[in-house]
Amino acid sequence: MNLVVVSNRVSRGKANEPMTGGLAAALLPVVEKSGAIWVGSSGRVRDGSHKEPFAEVEALGAGALAMLDLPAAHYGGYYEGFANSALWPALHSRADLIRASQEDYVSYREVNAFMARALLRFQKPDSAFWIQDYHFLALGAELRDLGITQPIGFFLHTPWPARAVIDGVPHHRELIEAMLAYDLIGFQTEEDCENFLAYIKCDLQLAVRNGVVTSRHGKTRAAVFPIGIDPEKFAQLAAKAATHPDVSRLRRSLNGERLAIGVDRLDYSKGLVNRIKAFDSMWTQHPRLKRAVSLLQIATPSRGAIEAYGNLQGELAKLVTDVNGIHGEVDWTPIRYLNKGYSQAVLAGLYRTAQVGVVTPLQDGMNLVAKEYVAAQNPADPGVLVLSKFAGAANELDTALIVNPHDIDGMARTLATALAMPLTERRMRWEAMMEKLRVHTIQQWFADFIEALQDTQADRIEVVEPVITDPPLWPRQSADGGARYH
Numbered sequence: 001m002n003l004v005v006v007s008n009r010v011s012r013g014k015a016n017e018p019m020t021g022g023l024a025a026a027l028l029p030v031v032e033k034s035g036a037i038w039v040g041s042s043g044r045v046r047d048g049s050h051k052e053p054f055a056e057v058e059a060l061g062a063g064a065l066a067m068l069d070l071p072a073a074h075y076g077g078y079y080e081g082f083a084n085s086a087l088w089p090a091l092h093s094r095a096d097l098i099r100a101s102q103e104d105y106v107s108y109r110e111v112n113a114f115m116a117r118a119l120l121r122f123q124k125p126d127s128a129f130w131i132q133d134y135h136f137l138a139l140g141a142e143l144r145d146l147g148i149t150q151p152i153g154f155f156l157h158t159p160w161p162a163r164a165v166i167d168g169v170p171h172h173r174e175l176i177e178a179m180l181a182y183d184l185i186g187f188q189t190e191e192d193c194e195n196f197l198a199y200i201k202c203d204l205q206l207a208v209r210n211g212v213v214t215s216r217h218g219k220t221r222a223a224v225f226p227i228g229i230d231p232e233k234f235a236q237l238a239a240k241a242a243t244h245p246d247v248s249r250l251r252r253s254l255n256g257e258r259l260a261i262g263v264d265r266l267d268y269s270k271g272l273v274n275r276i277k278a279f280d281s282m283w284t285q286h287p288r289l290k291r292a293v294s295l296l297q298i299a300t301p302s303r304g305a306i307e308a309y310g311n312l313q314g315e316l317a318k319l320v321t322d323v324n325g326i327h328g329e330v331d332w333t334p335i336r337y338l339n340k341g342y343s344q345a346v347l348a349g350l351y352r353t354a355q356v357g358v359v360t361p362l363q364d365g366m367n368l369v370a371k372e373y374v375a376a377q378n379p380a381d382p383g384v385l386v387l388s389k390f391a392g393a394a395n396e397l398d399t400a401l402i403v404n405p406h407d408i409d410g411m412a413r414t415l416a417t418a419l420a421m422p423l424t425e426r427r428m429r430w431e432a433m434m435e436k437l438r439v440h441t442i443q444q445w446f447a448d449f450i451e452a453l454q455d456t457q458a459d460r461i462e463v464v465e466p467v468i469t470d471p472p473l474w475p476r477q478s479a480d481g482g483a484r485y486h
């Protein structure tokens with residue numbers, strides 16, 4: 001089988017380069033080994049005068065990496081617009097933040113169609129396509145329109161919310177109906193999968209039997225594949241990282257003080273404001289913890305051109321300054337707040353240095369930082385993971401200290417509990433989490449999905465008409481009836 005993996009963001013596999021986002025970091029080692037072609041955005045744009053989509057192709061492990069310049073006229077509407085100002089807030093249950101124009105939706109569909117055309121050059125008779133994430137919900141349908149009959153799978157790295165929230169996304173019916181061109185749709189958790197199937201049954205009024213939907217596209221299976229990490233490799237990275245200059249400088253600077261660590265993209269779904277407030281509350285309620293514990297919060301900027309992200313950046317900077325101003329001393333800074341990215345190797349060392357890992361998103365598909373924090377710990381003296389119940393990872397890592405990220409005082413109390421936890425309890429909880437990480441590895445996730453994808457094609461024949469009430473906006477013809485953007 002010739003596997004073609006597609007995601008918006010890709011990683012070039014340079015060990016010491018900072019990586020943004022869990023998807024690219026997680027996929028890199030498995031894609032490298034599998035010999036797949038990984039296709040994604042180059043981060044650059046091009047105007048529409050070129051007939052062929054431009055891709056820079058380079059070797060990646062046993063396979064290749066193809067980075068595509070996306071169409072300049074549609075990139076903003078696709079990435080900052082529909083993907084990250086309509087789908088992202090909705091998928092994270094923030095319907096109040098949905099902002100999208102009709103042009104954004106059209107740009108999103110144009111980029112999906114553009115990607116489908118670009119993929120044709122990587123297609124072979126025994127190809128299978130595996131599309132990643134919400135940037136490409138309609139890519140399967142576009143590939144089918146171009147005559148692709150090979151297996152096409154899709155995995156959603158984010159949560160899938162309740163129907164009422166998805167109903168707030170403009171053109172949701174058309175878009176989700178297009179998703180049914182996929183043979184297999186994978187989710188992080190049972191709840192995500194159930195929410196999706198509830199939408200299919202209630203909004204599209206399609207029959208679902210044992211997780212299989214029958215539509216005009218044939219059959220689509222929806223199933224759960226929780227993404228993992230390579231815990232042994234991460235543990236080795238962490239053990240080796242002690243001598244890295246960033247890690248050793250951090251250790252020296254602590255002077256016996258204990259450290260809590262948070263590592264997130266600067267995103268409203270990550271619950272950063274509540275987290276900083278929880279530390280504020282902890283130092284207020286337990287003054288003995290002043291100078292005894294500080295927080296290292298790495299918040300890597302992303303999607304800065306979107307208003308909600310710009311606002312959050314300003315709000316957080318102010319909040320951190322206020323909290324440091326209230327609790328700090330001439331020789332003690334409570335929160336070290338960094339707006340930049342670090343390589344996996346450095347992060348592993350930072351996680352191992354911290355006695356508490358704080359992962360408190362308001363909503364999160366999985367959150368691989370939680371898993372990486374656990375894997376990075378010293379088995380003889382492991383730290384404590386404080387984990388939001390709304391992260392997908394909480395389903396597996398149930399011996400972490402589970403918190404409600406909306407309950408600021410509750411989080412403050414849990415942080416104090418984490419800092420006081422005796423070694424025997426820390427080891428017991430950590431062992432139980434490591435056990436899970438060793439079973440549900442990234443390699444297993446990859447293998448399980450590919451196996452399920454290969455099993456799906458057998459019966460894609462039964463066809464029923466969709467229930468779509470709005471006139472479809474897609475496929476679009478230009479005003480003069482001519483071809484779409486190339």
Ligand code: F6P
Pocket residue numbers: 009020021022023024133157158265302303365
């Ligand atoms: O699952 C969400 C995701 O695709 C992750 O890969 C990553 O956390 C993030 O979104 C990447 O965001 P961006 O590429 O917009 O910085």
